[in-house]
Amino acid sequence: MSAGPTPIDDLLRGSIDHCVKCTICETQCPVSSVTPLFPGPKYAGPQAERYRVADEPSVEWSVDYCSGCGICSQSCPQGVKIAEVNAQARNKLKRQKGIPLRDRIITRPTWLGRAGGGPMAPLANLTIDFKPFRIIGEKLLGVHRDAAAPEFARQRFSRWFKQHPSPPTGKKIVYFHNCGTEYYEPWEGQKVVAILEHNGFEVVVPKQDCCGLPLQSSGLFDDARKVVLRLARALVPYVRDDPDTLIVGNATSCTLMLKREAREILSLEDDPDLKLVSERTYDICELLLEMHDRGELKTDFQPVNEHIFYHAPCQQQGHWIGKPALELFALIPGLEVTEGNARCCGIAGTYGLKVEKYDIAQAVGADLFGQIRGSGAGEVACDSETCRWQITHATGHRSVHPIDYLHRAYGL
Amino acid sequence: MRGELHYDVVVIGAGTAGLVAGARLAEGGARVCVVAKGVGSTHLAPGTIDVLGYAPDRVVSPSGAMEEFVVRHPDHPYARLGVDAVAEAVRWFEARVEAGPVPGYRYLGDLDRNYLLPTALGALRPSAVIPETMTAGDSVVMDRVCVVGTRTLRDFHAALCATNLNRVGIPARSVEADIEVDRADQNSLGLARRFDDPSWRAAFAGRLALKLQADERVGLPAVLGIRDPHSAWSDLEHRLGRSVFEIPTLPPSVPGMRLYEILRSALRAAGGRLVLGGEVVSADREGSRVTAVSTHAAGHNSRWAAEWFVLAAGGFNSGAIELDSHWATQDRVLGLPLRGLPAPGEPRFVGDYLAEQPMSRVGVAVDAELRAEGADNVLVAGAALPGAVPWREGSGEGIALASGSRAAQLVLARSGAPAGAAA
Numbered sequence: 064m065s066a067g068p069t070p071i072d073d074l075l076r077g078s079i080d081h082c083v084k085c086t087i088c089e090t091q092c093p094v095s096s097v098t099p100l101f102p103g104p105k106y107a108g109p110q111a112e113r114y115r116v117a118d119e120p121s122v123e124w125s126v127d128y129c130s131g132c133g134i135c136s137q138s139c140p141q142g143v144k145i146a147e148v149n150a151q152a153r154n155k156l157k158r159q160k161g162i163p164l165r166d167r168i169i170t171r172p173t174w175l176g177r178a179g180g181g182p183m184a185p186l187a188n189l190t191i192d193f194k195p196f197r198i199i200g201e202k203l204l205g206v207h208r209d210a211a212a213p214e215f216a217r218q219r220f221s222r223w224f225k226q227h228p229s230p231p232t233g234k235k236i237v238y239f240h241n242c243g244t245e246y247y248e249p250w251e252g253q254k255v256v257a258i259l260e261h262n263g264f265e266v267v268v269p270k271q272d273c274c275g276l277p278l279q280s281s282g283l284f285d286d287a288r289k290v291v292l293r294l295a296r297a298l299v300p301y302v303r304d305d306p307d308t309l310i311v312g313n314a315t316s317c318t319l320m321l322k323r324e325a326r327e328i329l330s331l332e333d334d335p336d337l338k339l340v341s342e343r344t345y346d347i348c349e350l351l352l353e354m355h356d357r358g359e360l361k362t363d364f365q366p367v368n369e370h371i372f373y374h375a376p377c378q379q380q381g382h383w384i385g386k387p388a389l390e391l392f393a394l395i396p397g398l399e400v401t402e403g404n405a406r407c408c409g410i411a412g413t414y415g416l417k418v419e420k421y422d423i424a425q426a427v428g429a430d431l432f433g434q435i436r437g438s439g440a441g442e443v444a445c446d447s448e449t450c451r452w453q454i455t456h457a458t459g460h461r462s463v464h465p466i467d468y469l470h471r472a473y474g475l
Numbered sequence: 476m477r478g479e480l481h482y483d484v485v486v487i488g489a490g491t492a493g494l495v496a497g498a499r500l501a502e503g504g505a506r507v508c509v510v511a512k513g514v515g516s517t518h519l520a521p522g523t524i525d526v527l528g529y530a531p532d533r534v535v536s537p538s539g540a541m542e543e544f545v546v547r548h549p550d551h552p553y554a555r556l557g558v559d560a561v562a563e564a565v566r567w568f569e570a571r572v573e574a575g576p577v578p579g580y581r582y583l584g585d586l587d588r589n590y591l592l593p594t595a596l597g598a599l600r601p602s603a604v605i606p607e608t609m610t611a612g613d614s615v616v617m618d619r620v621c622v623v624g625t626r627t628l629r630d631f632h633a634a635l636c637a638t639n640l641n642r643v644g645i646p647a648r649s650v651e652a653d654i655e656v657d658r659a660d661q662n663s664l665g666l667a668r669r670f671d672d673p674s675w676r677a678a679f680a681g682r683l684a685l686k687l688q689a690d691e692r693v694g695l696p697a698v699l700g701i702r703d704p705h706s707a708w709s710d711l712e713h714r715l716g717r718s719v720f721e722i723p724t725l726p727p728s729v730p731g732m733r734l735y736e737i738l739r740s741a742l743r744a745a746g747g748r749l750v751l752g753g754e755v756v757s758a759d760r761e762g763s764r765v766t767a768v769s770t771h772a773a774g775h776n777s778r779w780a781a782e783w784f785v786l787a788a789g790g791f792n793s794g795a796i797e798l799d800s801h802w803a804t805q806d807r808v809l810g811l812p813l814r815g816l817p818a819p820g821e822p823r824f825v826g827d828y829l830a831e832q833p834m835s836r837v838g839v840a841v842d843a844e845l846r847a848e849g850a851d852n853v854l855v856a857g858a859a860l861p862g863a864v865p866w867r868e869g870s871g872e873g874i875a876l877a878s879g880s881r882a883a884q885l886v887l888a889r890s891g892a893p894a895g896a897a898a
Contacts, residue, residue, distance in 0.1 A: 085518070085519055085726055085727075086518075086662060086726045086727045087513065087514050087518045087519075087726075087727065089662055089664070089727060090518055090662075090664045090727040090732060091514070096664070096665065096668065103662075136752070137513070137751055137752040138513050138514045138751060138752075139513045140511075140512055140513035140514055140515065140793060140794075141513070141794065142512060142513070142754060309477075319773055321774070322773035322774030322775075323773035323774055341774045341775075342774055342775045343774075343775075344774050352480065353477070353478070353479070353480065356479065356480045356481055357479075380751070380752070381752070381773065382772060382773045382774075383750065383751070383752035383753045383770070383771065383772040383773055383777075384750060384753070384772050384773075384777055385508070385748050385749060385750035385751075385753075386748075389748075390748070393746075402743065404736075
């Protein structure tokens with residue numbers, strides 16, 4: 064990987080010249096509103112960036128407390144790439160300070176999943192629930208003892224799919240199941256497959272690994288590049304020769320990594336495989352809404368007489384496509400939806416697991432948790448698995464992916 | 476087509492004009508999507524509804540001054556909208572405030588008389604319709620003013636404000652409030668979150684009460700709560716036993732953020748969609764119609780096809796209209812023709828910075844119905860309109876409310892929706 068600046072780096076860094084110091088990002092930042100440890104996106108980003116010189120030590124350390132949620136970039140009326148600049152500054156800081164062992168472990172969902180999933184799941188889950196073990200984990204590694212931890216599934220998604228191959232229809236779609244679906248929530252993947260097959264798709268599941276987002280958000284850029292490019296190479300043969308084939312995923316943060324974050328933050332704009340994968344990747348709700356718009360989505364929905372709460376996670380909002388899940392919900396008879404307007408649940412992938420950030424993450428999420436408790440809704444729909452785990456951990460409300468309701472309404 | 480969604484109307488811009496147009500279209504039964512590059516000017520403006528403050532002398536009654544004003548400025552948006560449209564839009568807005576997500580919060584005033592309110596610098600600024608939390612700042616109130624500042628809120632200097640109020644004939648003095656801090660500085664929103672907390676507020680009022688004199692009204696920076704400002708304001712009035720009023724701050728503007736949340740909620744409650752982060756990067760046309768706009772999104776751009784488009788992306792300030800380094804001026808959003816440009820060879824700027832600049836009335840050229848020239852299905856609203864200098868006239872929100880409403884009504888009337896559905 065070349066260390067020199069690429070055009071995308073110039074683009075990101077150049078965007079800070081458009082900052083007019085209007086402070087709109089400061090009003091949106093969920094982290095700086097609850098802790099003085101992070102002074103806010105404008106201070107850590109466009110302002111501090113002017114003092115970061117390529118080969119000189121970082122002058123400003125608070126950027127480590129940025130959770131990388133990306134709301135600042137989304138709300139900026141001048142198009143400043145605040146979150147992306149801050150992610151790169153975090154990487155520089157990590158290179159300078161060194162990377163804790165913890166960050167090398169928790170950013171590798173594939174290692175964790177292979178170690179704890181499948182036949183090992185019952186034993187691994189015991190240790191996750193076993194307080195003394197968690198206390199040791201906190202002392203040794205710095206993973207907070209109370210942080211939400213999902214349970215490993217006994218059967219990985221990809222093993223299930225091998226036994227349930229999609230019937231050939233000639234209308235292929237590539238399913239990018241993320242690590243959360245593979246090791247922890249294979250039933251979410253099974254529902255995605257059922258909905259796609261119901262709508263005439265032949266689902267293809269290539270052998271695949273992590274997208275590298277946890278590594279990227281913890282500032283381990285070199286490792287993240289290797290991981291995301293390996294994934295892009297695994298996916299690209301399925302779309303390269305067929306302009307009609309798309310890649311669809313249900314983990315909104317991982318699809319965003321493929322679509323945009325790896326290209327921008329990891330300076331991989333020029334990789335042709337990643338670029339093609341990026342252009343063809345769809346979030347599942349985005350895909351289904353477009354299909355509905357074209358009249359291609361089956362609408363044989365049975366009523367789902369429930370009142371649910373919907374939280375659009377930060378990373379879903381980072382797709383810059385609004386909230387397609389809300390329009391899909393509107394197609395389901397009987398489904399009553401309360402739309403939350405809290406900014407963030409706090410977890411931000413692995414941020415809220417870290418012992419020094421756990422309390423901040425819980426404080427960030429307090430607004431959302433209060434809205435959920437006060438809504439009178441039963442379940443919470445949310446497009447990101449780590450956010451769902453955080454929400455259920457904090458509120459006790461069951462939390463599922465939005466497609467769960469489509470799956471129920473189809474009666475699949 | 477892949478990457479495409481269809482709506483009845485796509486509104487470009489999420490400032491006051493865009494959100495008003497979007498909400499009223501959705502209320503009238505249209506399928507509407509508001510796309511915007513980012514949050515609009517609401518978070519920067521004081522949160523008051525300025526209709527007509529200077530023409531060019533200070534205006535006492537916007538409705539009274541309007542007739543002569545539009546005669547002198549026949550290309551002004553108000554000449555096309557009329558004062559009744561402003562009044563109707565203000566009534567709609569007030570109803571949305573009262574039905575909105577901020578309990579008890581309301582706007583007071585009408586077009587017959589401007590309030591005269593202190594700014595953070597202690598100047599007096601006319602505005603027609605204002606949050607109730609600001610009304611006791613009106614210059615017709617006779618009580619002396621005590622301006623309360625705090626060192627933690629930079630750019631709000633109570634002593635400066637009070638000194639200047641004295642100069643314009645309002646007896647005033649200043650005090651510093653003690654606020655315990657956990658950081659070097661705190662912006663207005665950070666303070667507003669604290670004022671939402673009743674116990675914090677009670678302690679603040681207890682300490683402040685000791686510093687006040689009899690017969691003083693209290694002017695505080697506009698930070699009295701973001702979630703529940705009505706409770707914060709009325710609680711302080713009760714605890715201090717006197718009138719309390721908010722003085723708009725430098726950005727971020729807490730009253731402006733309340734206004735944004737009220738309008739955003741009105742849009743969402745009516746079923747309208749909102750997409751932030753999506754800058755318009757191209758437009759498709761068929762003859763004199765725009766058929767779709769594409770917005771920047773992750774991975775692949777999004778394409779929004781619609782029957783109608785409302786252009787409410789702002790003017791020079793938002794970057795929607797641009798003067799480039801080759802001296803070319805353009806509408807960066809849809810590339811539509813502009814009006815109000817100085818003739819070739821004429822100066823574009825004059826030396827006195829605060830004088831009216833020759834470029835300041837530039838906007839997207841429209842006909843009498845606010846329809847863009849050369850694009851039959853594009854209506855223009857807000858600061859994108861030509862002919863106005865809102866910051867000098869004190870007219871920005873009046874234009875935004877009335878033109879956003881007018882755009883919605885025109886679309887609904889043309890598309891066969893029930894008459895008066897937007898009212």
